Amino acid sequence: MGKALRLEEAVNRALSCSEEDNLEDPIIWVKEGDLTGLSVVKGLNAFFISQQDGNVRQIKGEGEGRDRVGLWWDYIRALRSLKIYVTLNGETVDVTKYTVKYVCGFGWKAHLYNINNDIKILRIDYVALKQPSLIMFFKILGKRKDNISLKIECEPGFRYMWPLGEIKVTSYAVKQVEKFKILIYETKECFLHVVTNADNYEFKLKEKVFQLEIHPVNMEAFIVTYHVDKIYNPIKALHICNEHEKYFEEITDYYEKLLFNTFNVKTPSKELNKVFITSKYVLIMLYSKTSMGCGWFAGMPRFTWFFTGDGCLLSRVANVIGLWDMSINHLETMASFSKANGQIPHEAVLIPDINSRKLYTGYMHVSATPLWIISLYNTYLWSYDLSLLKRNYERVLKALKFLESLDKDNDGFIEVFPEKLLIAWDEIAAERRKGACMEVNGLYILSLYAAYRIAEILSDKKHATVFLNKYRLLKDKFEKTFWCEDESFYYDRIHPEPIIVLSPYIALPLLYNLAPCERGRLVLDKIANSDLIADCGVRIYRFKGEIKSGYYEGSVWPLYTWIIGLSAYNYGKRMLGHKLMKALIKLALTSSDPGKINEFYEYDCSREKGQPIQGFSSAPVIDLLVEGILGIKVDESRTLTFEIQMPEEWNYLEFRNLRYNGFILSGRIAKRSNIIEIYLENRGKKSSRIILKYYDENLGSVSGEDCKGKYLLRCVHINPEESIKIELKKNS
Numbered sequence: 001m002g003k004a005l006r007l008e009e010a011v012n013r014a015l016s017c018s019e020e021d022n023l024e025d026p027i028i029w030v031k032e033g034d035l036t037g038l039s040v041v042k043g044l045n046a047f048f049i050s051q052q053d054g055n056v057r058q059i060k061g062e063g064e065g066r067d068r069v070g071l072w073w074d075y076i077r078a079l080r081s082l083k084i085y086v087t088l089n090g091e092t093v094d095v096t097k098y099t100v101k102y103v104c105g106f107g108w109k110a111h112l113y114n115i116n117n118d119i120k121i122l123r124i125d126y127v128a129l130k131q132p133s134l135i136m137f138f139k140i141l142g143k144r145k146d147n148i149s150l151k152i153e154c155e156p157g158f159r160y161m162w163p164l165g166e167i168k169v170t171s172y173a174v175k176q177v178e179k180f181k182i183l184i185y186e187t188k189e190c191f192l193h194v195v196t197n198a199d200n201y202e203f204k205l206k207e208k209v210f211q212l213e214i215h216p217v218n219m220e221a222f223i224v225t226y227h228v229d230k231i232y233n234p235i236k237a238l239h240i241c242n243e244h245e246k247y248f249e250e251i252t253d254y255y256e257k258l259l260f261n262t263f264n265v266k267t268p269s270k271e272l273n274k275v276f277i278t279s280k281y282v283l284i285m286l287y288s289k290t291s292m293g294c295g296w297f298a299g300m301p302r303f304t305w306f307f308t309g310d311g312c313l314l315s316r317v318a319n320v321i322g323l324w325d326m327s328i329n330h331l332e333t334m335a336s337f338s339k340a341n342g343q344i345p346h347e348a349v350l351i352p353d354i355n356s357r358k359l360y361t362g363y364m365h366v367s368a369t370p371l372w373i374i375s376l377y378n379t380y381l382w383s384y385d386l387s388l389l390k391r392n393y394e395r396v397l398k399a400l401k402f403l404e405s406l407d408k409d410n411d412g413f414i415e416v417f418p419e420k421l422l423i424a425w426d427e428i429a430a431e432r433r434k435g436a437c438m439e440v441n442g443l444y445i446l447s448l449y450a451a452y453r454i455a456e457i458l459s460d461k462k463h464a465t466v467f468l469n470k471y472r473l474l475k476d477k478f479e480k481t482f483w484c485e486d487e488s489f490y491y492d493r494i495h496p497e498p499i500i501v502l503s504p505y506i507a508l509p510l511l512y513n514l515a516p517c518e519r520g521r522l523v524l525d526k527i528a529n530s531d532l533i534a535d536c537g538v539r540i541y542r543f544k545g546e547i548k549s550g551y552y553e554g555s556v557w558p559l560y561t562w563i564i565g566l567s568a569y570n571y572g573k574r575m576l577g578h579k580l581m582k583a584l585i586k587l588a589l590t591s592s593d594p595g596k597i598n599e600f601y602e603y604d605c606s607r608e609k610g611q612p613i614q615g616f617s618s619a620p621v622i623d624l625l626v627e628g629i630l631g632i633k634v635d636e637s638r639t640l641t642f643e644i645q646m647p648e649e650w651n652y653l654e655f656r657n658l659r660y661n662g663f664i665l666s667g668r669i670a671k672r673s674n675i676i677e678i679y680l681e682n683r684g685k686k687s688s689r690i691i692l693k694y695y696d697e698n699l700g701s702v703s704g705e706d707c708k709g710k711y712l713l714r715c716v717h718i719n720p721e722e723s724i725k726i727e728l729k730k731n732s
Contacts, residue, residue: 004253005105007245010124011139014103014110022594023270026277027256029594031102037592038069038612039102039109040300041125043251044289046073046132046228049301052593053096054111054123056082061302065162068301073132073228074290075350076167078185078192080157081209084123086115087149095121095150104594106255106281108248118142121150128247129254132228133240135247139221149215152224154194155208158187161305161350163359172210174203177234183210184234191229193237198222258284263321265625266654272581275588275621278595280321282618283314287326290350293333296326299599299614305349308334308368310616312375313559317619319382320626322659327379328388331372335395339363341405342398344372366406366416367425367440369399370447374512377450380457381634384661389454396451397463403444412474413441413481415495424493425505428540428551435495438482442509445474453636479516488522490515502530504538504560510567517707520571527564528576536605537561537583543603554603558584562620569628572709574645574695581624588621597621629653631693631708634660641691643708644669662686663720674700676728680718687719692726700731 005027019030035052038059042048049069050056058080061067071079084095098121101112108126115121119142126135138150158167172185183194183203194203199222200215212224223244227237240247259280266273286297297303298310311334315327337345337356345356346365356362373396380389406414406422413436416424423430424437448471455464482490484500492501504527510520532539538561543554565580567573587597592608597617599610626632630653631643638661646653646669656666663684670677676694693703693711703713712728 004249007248023274027106029104035099035102041109041127042285043127043129046127048127048134052102053099055096066302068304071134075161076189077159078228081155083153085151107251126248126251129251134226135244136224152212154210156185156192182234191232193227193234195237195241196224197241263657268650271585275585279618279621286615291352292350295330295333296615299611302611307347308344309371312371314615314619315375315379317622319379320632324379324383331376342402344369364421364423366422367443369403370443373447374450377454400451414444433493435493437493438490439505439508442514446512489526503541504564507563507567511563513570524568524571524573534605536587536601538564556601558597558617558620565624566628571707577628578647584621639689643693645695663688674730678726681723682718685720690716694728
């Protein structure tokens, strides 16, 4: 991509596009039919969520402090509802009656209202990148604009995010600033400034709502700005309104540079190519700068705060596509709220006085602590930031001490205690899962290995030896204790007695290649041949006939589709991996907010559930391609490995901007008869050693065989500014 998208270009795109452009235009999604659903625009520290018809209505969910619809800055809401009315020939109606199109771009959204054959109204919304400012651009199209007027009715409805409540308004008034009238609300936490550059307008104030009436006589376009600030700052609000085009270019430039200058792919599947970019957009959009620190929201609109587990999973994806700075910030934000005993928190709300420490569920998930250690090491491998390990090494040692303290019977395995709100991975069955649980101990063992490598890197030989010995001992004991030979499956838990439960989180350690090859394949075969696999992904437990409004057994989760899908690639079950990748793509293409993937789905795939934007639902599309199909790995020797498992129907796969250890690698893999042609180009300033493995069931001769199957192998060294071409023969 070149220069940032300009507002004028966005206007033209929004007016001319249709749903037919969804797979052709890389930066927009279009809906022209059923416009139910939510829509989000977001900067770094503020976001705005409306319905797709443009109005803002609170949703029926878990309460307005948790379902954060409207305009939010950090942990404060400054706009609760918004309705727009149009008056034409003396008749006033809700403008949503005329909504014909919703367009979602990167950092902006558009709503088109077809008032009649003579007049259309286009509205574009965006939030400033670094300012808590919502900017609405209106363009009136038609020959008889002087016949209509607009009325924007808003309720500020100031409040804190969950778990706190409302914020009282201390004053509100219209102030004259230069030639503009600016509406200003004051609370003990912030000021809301509302300003427009329209020619003819007036504010009408009521107790809880205000109305901005605009008569767009001889005006083709105007701006309405909602600026939130800690101080009384009408000049700033006016500046943002006047400089709205600059703020539009700033937000679109931010997203487009991060999207198109980081790792990208091109495949024969237009659907995958588009959903891949949109999944990156979700990952970047969820990254936030708050008064609590920086990190990823779990999703929107419900879980717009920080979670260790979600962030650790997202960091895995962010690292491989070149966004490890985001990973570092998220990991360190969460660690800053660790307990004195070393436990890493499960979640942290954005209210500084509450954070994790005054939150009832703040330290609920035991798995957050080992995941944090594993992710810290993975982030180091990609960033090569030694200071990251040095800054956090004491936290690693304390975190392991906490985990060791959960081994109450001294058998080496850590235990969970739901009665003390220390639970295992899954919340649905948390109360019945007690003692030593399989996936938590798998993560614990993996964290011991990560800690061993970190200690080695930092030359702490004493701790490195302790961690390595414990890792080896527990890994062997884990297989002997948790594996059930009769069922060819791992026990769910071993206290008070071993029990088999068919669930996808049993594969969580397989995500990190912990299980031996044969056992990993047996686990995946059992899951693949069960009713855990639905048309749209993987169910959490088997469906037992009970549907609930919230989480329930048998619902389908893209998170578990990710875990099973990537595990399938890790253990040579690539047909299962390809199948689950296609399921995720279909969810994105049929989503109520096109390109996004919901938190979870009904057991039979019939309905979206949870929140419409979820990090761990979109991230799998990226990871199944990057770590699954391309099999990209790095290690401490600074060697880059590709373990390629292309779908049979693909004849090529291109990638660009793989950033690692000072080089920028692009490449193309092409299948031609019995020849695999691989072209690599290094545009960076450092050289690298690259290992290429190509997996195929139909190889005549092979270089080797591992968990993923039989492969052809080639090792190359690529210098700065060098291009190389490699040919692998399938039937030599």
